[in-house]
Amino acid sequence: MIEIVSAERCTACNICVQVCPTNVFEIVKDEAPRIARQNDCQTCFMCELYCPEDALYVAPVADEPVHVNAQDEKLKSLMGSYKKSIGWSKGQTSTAARDHSFELLLRAH
Structure with a gap:
């Protein structure tokens, strides 16, 4: 569930607003x-993925808020970590780009 929009990091681009389903x-x-309807969050991580400033933290707990502290240094290191883990960060090769299973589909046609 979405927990934090960091006022320190956010540039008010509102991409998160646009991508939130x-x-x-x-x-x-x-x-x-502002997180206006936290209980509506489906923990899809789209906002965290698309945030260019890593200003959001989505907790992997989807059922209820976990009440985290935005000033916690450990939490700050987690902001944008989902994006990094799937290869969406700047300068990373995505995990999908390393998957060569698509070649099987090409050979089948």
Whole structure:
């Protein structure tokens, strides 16, 4: 479930607002978006994946908020970690690009 939009890191680009399939966020003029409907979060990680500043933290617990502290240094290191783990960070080769199973489909046609 979405837990944090870091005011320190966020540039108010509102990409997270646009990609959220359940309309969890609200735009706040000249500020970081507000988590307006946290219980609607489906823990899809789309907001965290698309955030260019790694300003979001989505906890892997989907059923209830976990109440984390945005100033916790350990938590700050987790922000954007899902994106890194699947290869979406800048300069990374995605895990999909390393998967050569698509070649089997090409040979089948």
